[in-house]
Amino acid sequence: MKACIAYAPGTVANLVCGFDILGLCLDSPADKMEVRLTDKAEIIIRSADGYPLPEDPALNTAGAPLLEMLQDLDQKLGFEILIHKRIKPGSGIGSSAASAAGAVVAANYLLGNPFDKAQLIQYAMAGEKVASGVKHADNVAPCVYGGITLIRSIAPLDIIPLAAPDLYVSVVHPQIEVRTADARAILRQQIPLKNAIRQWGNIAGLVTGILKNDAALIGRSLEDHIIEPIRSTLIPGFKELKESCKEAGALGGGISGSGPSIFMLSTSRHTAQQVEEVMQKTYIELGIEYHSYVSMINKEGVRIEPVKG
Ligand code: HSE
Numbered sequence: 001m002k003a004c005i006a007y008a009p010g011t012v013a014n015l016v017c018g019f020d021i022l023g024l025c026l027d028s029p030a031d032k033m034e035v036r037l038t039d040k041a042e043i044i045i046r047s048a049d050g051y052p053l054p055e056d057p058a059l060n061t062a063g064a065p066l067l068e069m070l071q072d073l074d075q076k077l078g079f080e081i082l083i084h085k086r087i088k089p090g091s092g093i094g095s096s097a098a099s100a101a102g103a104v105v106a107a108n109y110l111l112g113n114p115f116d117k118a119q120l121i122q123y124a125m126a127g128e129k130v131a132s133g134v135k136h137a138d139n140v141a142p143c144v145y146g147g148i149t150l151i152r153s154i155a156p157l158d159i160i161p162l163a164a165p166d167l168y169v170s171v172v173h174p175q176i177e178v179r180t181a182d183a184r185a186i187l188r189q190q191i192p193l194k195n196a197i198r199q200w201g202n203i204a205g206l207v208t209g210i211l212k213n214d215a216a217l218i219g220r221s222l223e224d225h226i227i228e229p230i231r232s233t234l235i236p237g238f239k240e241l242k243e244s245c246k247e248a249g250a251l252g253g254g255i256s257g258s259g260p261s262i263f264m265l266s267t268s269r270h271t272a273q274q275v276e277e278v279m280q281k282t283y284i285e286l287g288i289e290y291h292s293y294v295s296m297i298n299k300e301g302v303r304i305e306p307v308k309g
Contacts, residue, residue, distance in 0.1 A: 002110045003036040003307040008102025009298050010087045011094035012169065013138035013257040015148075016222045017202040023094075023138035024148045026169060027295040031098045032084040033062070034307075035106035040078045043067065048084040061096040061127035062103035069107060069115075069123050079107055089131075090177035092261035097139030100127025105144060105302040117144050118157055125154070132180035132258075139257065146301030148210055164297040165213045168272035170250070172241075172279035173261040175289040178234050183258035186230055195225045215251055215267050222252030222265070235260045241282045250275045269294065 009030040015022040034048075043057040043066050057063025066079055081103060087095040104120045115123075124140035137159065141149040147164035191199075202221045209217035232238040232255065245264045246252065249271040253264035262279070266272040272294045283290040 001037045001039065003034065004106050004109055005305040005307060006033040006035060006102040006106035006109075007031070007303040007305070008033060008098035008105075008143060009301070010091075010171075011097055011139045011142045011257075012171070012263045013094065013097075013136075013142075014224075014227070014255070015206060016224045016228070016252070016254040017199055017206060018138070018150075019224075019227050020136050020138050021151045021203070022148065022206070023142040023151075024164070024169070025142040025146045025298040025301050026093065026171070026293070027298045028293055029086045029093070031086050031095075031102055033099075033102045033106060034082040034084075035103065035110065036080040037107075037110040038078045038080055039076060041070070041076045042078045043070075044078070044080045046080075046082050048082050051083075051085045053083060053085070059130060060099075061131050062099040064126040064130045065100050065104050065123040066107055068126050069104065073111070073114075077111075079103075079110075081106075088173070090179055091173050092178065092255065092257040092259045093171060093173065094139035094143060094257060096127055096131035096180075097124065097143050100124040101140045101143035101302050103127070106304060109304045118159060120144055121159060122157055132184065134184065142301065144301050146299045147297060150207060162207065162210050163213075164299050165210055165215070165218070167215070167218075167251070167265045167267060167297060168269050169295050169297065170245070170253075170264045170266065170272045170275040170279060170292070171256060171261055171295070172276070172283065172290050172292045174236065174283055175291070176236075176260050178259045180258040183231055183234065186234075187227065188230070191226050198223070198225045218265065219251030222254060224254055228254055231255055231259055235262065236288060237282050237286050238262065241279060244278045244282065245275045248274045248278045
């Protein structure tokens with residue numbers, strides 16, 4: 001039966017002020033998934049690197065979307081997936097989304113592309129539900145589309161891919177785990193109107209800045225008066241790191257998704273590398289292990305490589 005390899009990249013959700021509605025796609029890190037179409041009605045998921053993954057497909061972020069997809073196809077088909085997990089779960093750079101998006105894009109390719117991108121995102125959100133208890137599309141949408149995506153609504157699904165500006169992204173992942181479900185549970189359900197007004201001003205400014213490729217406007221719109229003050233308490237060194245990155249030339253940034261990763265945007269690779277050095281120095285001084293990355297905004301999203309034979 002047919003097989004392919006999917007490279008499913010990490011993503012930065014929220015983009016500071018756009019909780020659950022904005023996300024961008026990174027070049028690296030990316031999961032590698034070897035996916036095979038079979039004629040048995042079952043989904044088998046294995047980990048290539050000994051990383052523990054739920055074996056029951058209904059509980060697996062790659063498996064749950066495929067179960068829904070197969071149910072809709074109503075044919076005796078299945079998939080075998082071998083996952084090389086390079087994006088650590090609980091990192092805040094879209095680990096569950098990469099598994100879900102990689103699985104649905106690969107499956108669609110192997111089936112002869114019966115689904116459009118919006119349908120793939122609808123399936124992939126089933127994986128996010130498994131991971132965090134909530135369907136959100138701000139990681140899976142940029143992972144499928146590439147670039148920056150605006151999720152105007154998830155019910156009905158309304159995704160607007162935005163032109164990706166030529167910006168560089170520095171990401172640091174301190175090696176502590178923050179579960180998205182926990183980082184959501186601590187949020188307040190009510191917000192003062194004055195904070196909401198500042199927030200939607202920033203979201204409008206950020207989207208306009210992205211569309212106009214206006215780096216200064218993007219930078220001053222990267223403010224969050226609702227989520228960051230609460231979630232940043234889960235991330236050691238957050239406030240100091242953010243200030244030092246801006247001093248090093250970053251336009252701005254904040255918590256990546258639900259954390260603990262932190263991202264910063266810069267207009268050149270050189271500045272993004274200097275910002276990465278500041279990030280590294282902060283966590284060396286705090287005695288916390290970290291991984292760091294400098295990446296462009298990935299305009300392609302999940303990449304499929306056919307396997308011959
Ligand atoms: N928008 C989600 C959250 C992204 O912040 O909870 C999780 O990666």
